Amino acid sequence: MPEAGTETVDDIHPKSPIDRLDRGLPEEDRAKSIDVELVAAVLGMSRAFIARALERPGTRPKQITLEQVLGLLDVDGFQETFIPRSKIPSYLLGSLEDSKQPRSAVLDGPETVAIHRGDARDLLARLAPGSVQCVVTSSPYWGMRVYENTRQVTWADGEQCAYGFEQTPEGFIRHTTEILYLLKPAVAAGGSVWWNLMDTYNTRTPIRGNARERLDEMGSVPESRRGWTDHIACRHSAGHMYLNDAEQSSIPPRVAERASRIGYRLKSYITWRKNSATPEPVQSRGTRQAEYILHLSVGDTPPTFNKDEWTELEPELGGPHPTLESAERVTDVWSLPTSSGKNGHGAEFPLALPGRCIALASSEGDLVLDPFIGSGTSALAAVQLGRRCIGFDISDHYVELAQARVAMQQGLEELTAKEVAALAAQLHLETDDEGTLATAIVTSSDTVAIPVTRRGGASRPRPHELAPAAPPYR
């Protein structure tokens, strides 16, 4: 039974739909004018290219008709971004109605940290334009994990599913591009977006809460072995437009291209070389040790890039790896640890990843955003670096976890023994008799020691020492 507030996720059948563009629109619709910024993002073309394709080179049209949009769909090189071609006319016509709706209240940047529960699609639209200096995030990956409190979302392309549980990798790529599109207005000139992504194989591997559970399901623990199709959100790979069974889906490079097509500048396609990687039971290919981080900026202003601050940073917060990296150069291969995964979230960042991104791309007092904040690691890194942070997550469970971790880091020295006990109960922690040591019982089998002090305690740890379960640097 799913827990309250959690919806079950559907099985994934990567079967590409066969839909066609219907050009038989009424004259009155074909004559309607649409904002060219939106058209450019939906068609994946720059405004200058659109002007050239409409035989008006050197001009900057603000509006074009739907008739002209239909013509642009025939131009070589068209590539969908977040709306499939067959749905572009109805989406653009619908946008004319949407623009008449009142806007929801603006979400102000907090003085320190604020974590909001909700769908990132809704919350991103409420951020003040240009208010965010640095975005660092890791969205759910396609078809990889079942999270706590998953919830269905209705996307602009019409699909209804929890993020990460799209029926095809193309659906996931569209939804990721849609989030990037919604996010773009909030990014400040000179700001950066760091988007962590991983690829998925088009296999029938059961989708579980974390890599360990997945390996167990695949046979290393005989008593939990079940048939391939007997799992929640099992993938069946037949019916995709071109991907074969067990083939890699190429999701990160395809998202990178679409980010560029909707108007971001792709600064770097960073390889995160993980210092330790989960073993995979595969025989015909190399096991994966890399994930990717897209570094994106907006507009003509070059993004802030504080190499000097990065050079001085300790490795735990994302500074240069003492042996695998040179402090002289920031390259596009980052040697960072993986997270210990013991803070109650199966896909947690190592502190070093948001730490490095935030230090490089922002300054003290700037606002950092993580729209998929999970256990709150980005907020911990932001606070330790003196930045403010706003975070979103769709799960009540993770919002509570993130808030508790931040509260613990921010205010521990102010807590009485009673408050420590209350916090410990909220976080499922156990304190010893003195109230000076808490052990997190995060899952039934994983434990992690968290040093805490009470008011008046002899030693007052520095903020970074309070971060629960900072992983040993490997």
Ligand SMILES: C[S@@+](CC[C@H](N)C(=O)[O-])C[C@H]1O[C@@H](n2cnc3c(N)ncnc32)[C@H](O)[C@@H]1O
């Ligand atoms: C990869 S995890 C992020 C983990 C995080 N970096 C950390 O260090 O713990 C992705 C998160 O996205 C959340 N999520 C999924 N769909 C969402 C949505 N539509 N809006 C906001 N959050 C969502 C999940 O609940 C999950 O916590």
